Every structure is written in structure tokens, then in C-alpha cells.
Amino acid sequence: MRPCGVFDKSYALDIAIIRTWQHWAILISALLVLYLFPLFGSYYLVSFINLLSISIIVVLGLQIVSGLCGQISFGQAAFMAVGAYTSSILTIRYGVSFWLALPLSGIMAGAVGIIGGAPSLRIKGMYLAMATIAIHFVVIWLILHMQITGSFKGLYPMPPTIGGFEFDSDERMFYIIVTVMIIMTYGARNLMRSKVGRAFVAIRDNDLAGEVMGVNLYYNKLLAFFISCFYAGVAGSLWAHLITVVNTEQFTLLHALEYVGMLIIGGMGSIPGVFFGVLFIRILNELVMFASPALAKAVPWLGSSPAASLGLIAFGLAMAVFLVFEPRGLAHRWEIFKSSYRLYPFAH
Amino acid sequence: MNHLNSEDEAVIRIQRLSLKFGGLQALSDVSVDIRSGKILAIIGPNGAGKTCFLNCINGFYHPYEGEILYRERDLTRLKPHQIASLGIARTFQNIELFSGLTALDNLMSARHIHMRRGALLGCLFFGPTRREEIAHRERVEEVIDLLEMASIRKKTVGSLPYGQRKKVDLARALCMDPSILLLDEPMAGMNVEEKEDMARFILDVYELKKIPIVLIEHDMDVVMDICQRIVVLDFGRKLAEGRPQEVKDNERVIRAYLGEE
Ligand SMILES: Nc1ncnc2c1ncn2[C@@H]1O[C@H](COP(=O)(O)OP(=O)(O)OP(=O)(O)O)[C@@H](O)[C@H]1O
Ligand SMILES: [Mg+2]
Numbered sequence: 001m002r003p004c005g006v007f008d009k010s011y012a013l014d015i016a017i018i019r020t021w022q023h024w025a026i027l028i029s030a031l032l033v034l035y036l037f038p039l040f041g042s043y044y045l046v047s048f049i050n051l052l053s054i055s056i057i058v059v060l061g062l063q064i065v066s067g068l069c070g071q072i073s074f075g076q077a078a079f080m081a082v083g084a085y086t087s088s089i090l091t092i093r094y095g096v097s098f099w100l101a102l103p104l105s106g107i108m109a110g111a112v113g114i115i116g117g118a119p120s121l122r123i124k125g126m127y128l129a130m131a132t133i134a135i136h137f138v139v140i141w142l143i144l145h146m147q148i149t150g151s152f153k154g155l156y157p158m159p160p161t162i163g164g165f166e167f168d169s170d171e172r173m174f175y176i177i178v179t180v181m182i183i184m185t186y187g188a189r190n191l192m193r194s195k196v197g198r199a200f201v202a203i204r205d206n207d208l209a210g211e212v213m214g215v216n217l218y219y220n221k222l223l224a225f226f227i228s229c230f231y232a233g234v235a236g237s238l239w240a241h242l243i244t245v246v247n248t249e250q251f252t253l254l255h256a257l258e259y260v261g262m263l264i265i266g267g268m269g270s271i272p273g274v275f276f277g278v279l280f281i282r283i284l285n286e287l288v289m290f291a292s293p294a295l296a297k298a299v300p301w302l303g304s305s306p307a308a309s310l311g312l313i314a315f316g317l318a319m320a321v322f323l324v325f326e327p328r329g330l331a332h333r334w335e336i337f338k339s340s341y342r343l344y345p346f347a348h
Numbered sequence: 349m350n351h352l353n354s355e356d357e358a359v360i361r362i363q364r365l366s367l368k369f370g371g372l373q374a375l376s377d378v379s380v381d382i383r384s385g386k387i388l389a390i391i392g393p394n395g396a397g398k399t400c401f402l403n404c405i406n407g408f409y410h411p412y413e414g415e416i417l418y419r420e421r422d423l424t425r426l427k428p429h430q431i432a433s434l435g436i437a438r439t440f441q442n443i444e445l446f447s448g449l450t451a452l453d454n455l456m457s458a459r460h461i462h463m464r465r466g467a468l469l470g471c472l473f474f475g476p477t478r479r480e481e482i483a484h485r486e487r488v489e490e491v492i493d494l495l496e497m498a499s500i501r502k503k504t505v506g507s508l509p510y511g512q513r514k515k516v517d518l519a520r521a522l523c524m525d526p527s528i529l530l531l532d533e534p535m536a537g538m539n540v541e542e543k544e545d546m547a548r549f550i551l552d553v554y555e556l557k558k559i560p561i562v563l564i565e566h567d568m569d570v571v572m573d574i575c576q577r578i579v580v581l582d583f584g585r586k587l588a589e590g591r592p593q594e595v596k597d598n599e600r601v602i603r604a605y606l607g608e609e
Binding site: 194217 | 406407408427428429432433437438440444445446447448449453456457458459460461463465466467469470471472477478481482485486489520524
């Protein structure tokens with residue numbers, strides 16, 4: 001719904017995302033603040049935004065395959081691992097520049113994703129979810145049993161460089177990560193309103209009718225997996241060169257579960273929902289980290305570091321609350337808020 | 349005379365179509381020509397095989413015998429999406445819409461087969477992709493005007509009343525710019541007023557596009573009014589075929605509908 005007084009005079013305007021000069025003003029100032037942030041923000045917050053941005057890229061991918069196309073995937077952490085390892089191997093062993101390794105990691109993860117997504121051609125829902133869990137373990141097993149991945153020891157990729165400039169701190173990586181995140185958000189948002197996005201939603205809402213509209217189910221499901229895993233792969237590459245150490249401990253099924261949780265809490269099928277979901281879970285995790293020492297002191301029988309289990313409990317609780325009370329996620333709340341704000345002071 | 353001939357050309361020839369589910373013979377030996385520029389009604393009691401007949405044409409079911417020739421091409425081994433891209437559009441008895449989308453997006457999704465820009469250009473969404481999107485939006489808006497749907501354009505279809513959803517289903521099929529339109533009980537469950545509207549829309553579409561329309565319908569009054577030919581199915585067999593009046597007076601049809609006396 002449009003705010004009162006805003007009418008679309010052409011189809012071009014109707015389909016535009018950014019419609020008024022106020023929107024442009026808000027967008028540009030927000031970007032300005034974001035890009036200047038490392039100059040005045042604390043190290044802690046800069047690292048936090050790096051982490052958020054990488055998670056956002058992963059969950060954007062998940063939004064495409066699960067939120068839009070309706071194919072539930074618990075493989076996102078494994079596909080991220082494929083990206084992280086591809087990027088590390090390419091830069092360390094083959095001397096490929098990070099700037100080339102970044103898209104190649106996405107493509108590699110996408111290719112693995114097509115294989116991983118193949119079961120979706122035959123099975124749906126719960127069974128597909130189980131199949132993707134199996135794929136997660138196969139990928140991690142393969143990584144652990146290959147020579148080139150450094151097996152249990154993992155790999156130590158270098159920070160990216162341009163000319164002589166090294167992106168060797170969180171503040172410096174911030175610019176790369178945030179830029180990639182913005183580009184990929186832009187891409188996902190556009191994909192959603194394009195022919196391909198509608199084909200994905202057609203498959204999600206009614207695959208029978210989708211076929212009658214001429215949507216090739218096989219092709220489009222695999223395309224959704226490819227794009228989704230491309231996102232995960234790119235995120236993995238950024239992660240690898242930010243942390244500069246890669247091992248399979250960073251990509252467990254629990255991480256995959258967390259990404260699905262972010263998607264559900266944020267809201268399926270919505271791009272702002274991805275941001276809400278990631279922010280919610282990441283802040284929750286920070287709060288748990290913050291609270292657990294105090295808790296350990298207050299309730300000694302919990303052990304010396306209850307953070308791990310407390311985190312799981314908080315996550316599980318949040319998931320349950322959202323599934324029961326707001327299964328459409330924070331994005332839906334946000335829509336309700338927006339439309340009531342626009343209609344204020346009228347009720348409808 | 350020439351004009352008449354081209355109107356009578358068979359666009360789809362269905363020959364000796366037979367379909368089985370386990371022991372159940374859903375269709376046996378059905379031969380029908382779908383002719384250009386005609387509205388063909390398919391009638392018959394419940395379970396006669398009418399929907400199965402459409403499902404064979406658009407590729408959901410594959411008959412074990414017989415062929416469906418569309419411009420000399422056999423459709424029986426093609427997938428539904430391939431048949432759709434040949435321009436064969438249909439609606440569903442039980443309304444199969446994309447319920448989470450707005451009416452407009454439902455219709456835009458029907459432009460799928462006509463749109464060329466793939467995923468990569470879709471992500472960028474300026475220049476050619478944007479122009480394509482707007483061009484197709486214009487085509488969709490024409491259908492919205494034709495079916496008087498402007499007021500529900502931006503409504504989520506899941507929230508629309510039954511009659512409106514039926515209309516979106518028809519509109520979506522039209523947005524494919526089809527060369528043949530298959531309608532499975534478009535008026536079922538509607539009140540008299542909605543039925544009249546729907547009949548009018550079907551006639552409008554027919555006048556405007558001059559494409560063959562296959563209409564499955566139970567309401568004999570409607571069928572008599574708007575169709576030029578009628579095929580009667582019963583227990584998967586073709587019982588009769590002909591002009592409305594002929595079929596209405598046919599002994600066997602009367603018996604099938606009213607039972608043996
Ligand atoms: N997928 C299927 N599997 C098994 N049997 C089926 C299937 N689809 C249809 N049938 C059977 O085929 C027969 C014909 O069904 P169909 O749906 O074509 O009837 P119909 O003429 O459309 O009836 P109605 O007027 O009730 O819509 C019915 O006996 C039905 O039970
Ligand atoms: Mg039927």
C-alpha cells in the first residue's frame with residue numbers, strides 16, 4: 001500500500017523499489033553513515049557488522065531457495081564451507097587473486113549446490129530437508145578426507161590485497177564485505193521481482209499451476225539451488241579471508257540450523273526479513289555471551305561456561321515463540337507497522 | 349466459403365485417446381477435433397473423464413494409447429511446461445493459483461513463456477530487463493481491463509472470494525496469449541449473477557481472440573447459449589457429438605443424464 005498522496009503515474013514507477021526523493025535521501029544517507037562507520041565506530045561494532053553482513057549473504061541465498069522457491073535446505077553451512085575452502089585453495093595453492101577467487105568460490109559452491117539440490121527433483125518438504133542434511137555431512141566428510149583441504153588442520157588463507165594495500169584488519173575488510181553484501185542484496189531484491197523470481201514463487205505456491213504457465217520445474221529448482229549456493233559460496237570466501245583460518249568446525253549442522261532459524265524469524269519470502277532475522281539471532285547470541293558469565297556466577301551448578309548451552313536454549317526458545325506466535329516472521333510485523341503508520345490516525 | 353473452411357480447421361486432433369488408472373478405465377477410445385474459432389463444450393456426469401481429457405491435452409496425464417496432434421505435432425509425450433510454451437493454456441476446476449501472490453503477480457507469472465531475460469539480467473533489473481517487464485505489464489493490464497479486475501489488482505489472491513479467484517484463474521490463462529484455451533468448469537460454484545458475468549467474459553474473449561475454446565461445464569443453459577459444438581462423455585467414452593440442439597435431443601444423452609427408464 002502506498003502512503004496517502006502517492007500515486008503511481010506509470011508502470012515504471014509502480015514497479016520501482018525506490019519511488020520518492022525522500023527514499024533516495026534516506027538510502028544515500030544510510031549508505032554514507034555505513035561507509036563512514038569504521039572511522040568512528042568501535043572495533044567491536046565493526047567486527048559485528050562484518051559478521052552480520054556475511055550472515056546476511058548466506059541467508060539471502062537461503063531466502064531464494066527456501067523462501068521463494070519453497071525448497072527447504074539445511075545445507076547452507078556446507079555450501080558456505082565449499083566457498084571458503086575453494087577460495088582458500090585457489091589463493092594459497094594456485095596463487096589466484098582473491099578478487100577472482102571470490103566469484104569462483106560462488107560458482108564452485110553453486111555447482112556443488114546443483115548436485116546437492118538434485119533430490120528436490122523427486123522429493124519435497126520434510127524428505128528434502130532430510131536429504132539436504134545428508135548432503136551437509138557428505139560435503140563435510142569429503143572436506144575432512146581430502147589432502148588439498150588440509151584435512152583436520154584446515155587452511156590459512158591470506159587477507160586480500162589491492163596493489164600494495166592489504167585488507168588485513170576488520171576495519172579494512174569491512175569495506176569489501178559490506179560492499180559485496182549490498183550488491184548481493186540488490187541482486188536478490190531484483191531477482192525476486194523478475195521473471196525468474198516469479199517462476200520460483202510459482203513452484204513454491206503451486207508447482208502444478210507453475211508447469212501450466214510454462215515453468216520448467218527441473219531447470220528452475222536447480223537454478224534456485226545454484227543461486228542460493230552461489231550466495232553461500234561468496235559468503236564463505238569473504239569469511240575465509242576475514243578470519244584467515246578455515247576449518248570444518250566453522251561449518252556445522254548447528255550453523256545451518258541457525259541460518260534456517262534466521263530465515264524463519266525474519267520472515268520467509270522477504271528481503272527485509274533476512275536483515276531482521278540475522279540481526280535478531282546475532283544480537284541474541286551477543287546477549288547470551290554477555291549474560292553467561294554473570295549467570296555462571298549466580299547459578300554455579302550450570303558449570304563455568306554455560307554460554308554454549310544457554311545459546312542453544314535461547315535460540316530454540318526464540319524459534320518456538322516465532323513459529324507459534326508469528327510464523328510469518330518479523331518482516332510481517334514490519335509490514336503491519338508500516339501500513340498502520342501510513343494510515344494513522346485512521347484504523348483502516 | 350474460404351473463410352468458413354479456415355474456421356473449421358482442426359487445431360488439435362485427438363485420436364483414440366485411452367487412459368487407465370490401475371483397473372479404472374478413465375478414457376477409452378475418445379476421438380475429438382478441436383476446431384479453430386469454435387467454442388467446444390464437454391459435458392457429462394461426474395467422473396465421466398472430462399478433467400482427465402484436459403489433463404491429457406496439457407500433459408499431466410500420458411495416455412497409454414492414442415495421440416493428440418497439435419499442428420501435426422504429437423503432444424502425448426511432452427511435459428506440461430513444453431505444452432504450455434506451445435500456447436495451450438488452461439484453468440482448473442479447483443482453482444490452482446499462486447495464493448501468496450497478488451492478482452497482478454499471478455498474471456505476470458503467466459508471461460513466463462514470453463519473457464526472455466534470465467536470472468543474471470534479472471538480478472540487475474535495468475535497461476532491457478526493465479523495459480521487458482514494463483512491456484509485459486502492459487499486456488497484463490489489457491487483460492485486467494477486459495475482465496474488469498482493476499480493483500483487485502494488488503490484492504493477495506488467497507484473500508479473494510471464490511468468484512474472484514475463478515476470474516483470476518481465467519485471466520491468468522489469458523495472459524499467456526494462448527492459441528487454445530481449455531476451461532475446466534469456470535462457472536462451477538458461482539451464483540447466477542457471477543455465472544452470467546463469466547459467460548460474458550468467455551464470449552468477449554472468444555470475439556476478441558478468435559481462438560478455439562474448450563469449455564467443461566455442467567450448466568446446460570450456459571452450454572446451450574455459448575457453444576457451437578458439444579461433446580458428451582460418459583464413463584470415459586464419447587457418447588455423442590454435435591451441435592447443441594442435436595445433442596440435446598439425442599436419445600442416449602438423455603438416458604445418460606436421466607438414467608434408464
Ligand atoms: N490421478 C488419478 N488417479 C486415479 N484415478 C483418477 C485420477 N484422476 C481421475 N481419476 C478417476 O478418473 C475418473 C474420471 O475423473 P475426472 O476427474 O476426469 O471426472 P470429471 O468428468 O472431471 O468429473 P467432475 O464432473 O466431477 O469433475 C474418475 O473416476 C476419477 O476418480
Ligand atoms: Mg472434473
